[in-house]
Amino acid sequence: MGLNNIQLPAQTIVDLYKNLLCEDDALSIPGKLKSPPSEESKPPKQEPVHPIVSEQLSFLGKNLMQLVILVDYNSEVYLPESQLNFIGNILKACKMNLADVAIVNVNKQQVNLEKLGQQLHPKYIVIFGIDSSTLDFQMQPDFFNIVSSNGIQVFTSPALDQLNRDGEEGKLLKSKLWLCMKQMLNL
Numbered sequence: 001m002g003l004n005n006i007q008l009p010a011q012t013i014v015d016l017y018k019n020l021l022c023e024d025d026a027l028s029i030p031g032k033l034k035s036p037p038s039e040e041s042k043p044p045k046q047e048p049v050h051p052i053v054s055e056q057l058s059f060l061g062k063n064l065m066q067l068v069i070l071v072d073y074n075s076e077v078y079l080p081e082s083q084l085n086f087i088g089n090i091l092k093a094c095k096m097n098l099a100d101v102a103i104v105n106v107n108k109q110q111v112n113l114e115k116l117g118q119q120l121h122p123k124y125i126v127i128f129g130i131d132s133s134t135l136d137f138q139m140q141p142d143f144f145n146i147v148s149s150n151g152i153q154v155f156t157s158p159a160l161d162q163l164n165r166d167g168e169e170g171k172l173l174k175s176k177l178w179l180c181m182k183q184m185l186n187l
Contacts, residue, residue: 057119058109060084063102067185068122071160072107072130079105083160094181112136113149122152124184129159144180153184 059068060078069087071079078084084103091097102120104111112135116122127135137154146155157163157180163173181187 055109057104057111057115059102059104059120060098061101061103062099063120063122065096065100066121066123067096067101068116068120068125069101069103070111070125070127070130070135071103071105072128073105074107077105077108078103079160083164086160086164090177090181093178094185094187106130106135113152117150117152125152125154126181127154127156129157129162144176146180146184155180155184 058077071083073079073083079087084098087101087103088098091100102122104116104120114136116125137149143156143158146153148154157177158173163170163177165173
């Protein structure tokens with residue numbers, strides 16, 4: 001369901017715009033608006049049938065392949081350019097591009113598995129350098145160990161800064177990441 005097709009209950013709309021809406025008869029008197037109804041005259045508040053997500057997740061990409069990449073960068077909106085280029089190269093090797101993924105910086109917003117599921121409907125989640133227990137995930141996979149939960153394949157990896165290093169340690173981590181991506185995406 002797109003944002004343009006969300007149906008809100010009438011009471012929710014009234015609550016959102018209570019200081020901006022006026023009654024029809026107030027429009028007949030120029031310059032005079034009625035105050036909002038008092039608490040006593042308001043109908044009892046109805047609970048919405050479906051939960052409404054209070055805050056939309058901000059992410060980079062179009063999520064075409066439903067692959068969510070979670071990062072944690074305090075001083076960046078999403079991630080540093082060098083790390084974005086590194087992810088771009090990984091995706092290119094997987095015959096994908098940035099439009100295929102949703103990169104979410106968990107440092108800038110509250111993220112949990114339920115919110116990810118509601119908004120991004122991931123099939124795959126890759127967690128770079130974040131303790132998955134802080135994300136309210138019920139699983140605690142080891143690095144490069146794919147686990148499946150509710151039809152979503154998830155694995156954790158060291159932070160992108162560690163992977164994107166020169167030297168033997170960087171090469172080893174990159175090869176583990178590549179093998180895990182191949183297995184998860186059936187490449």
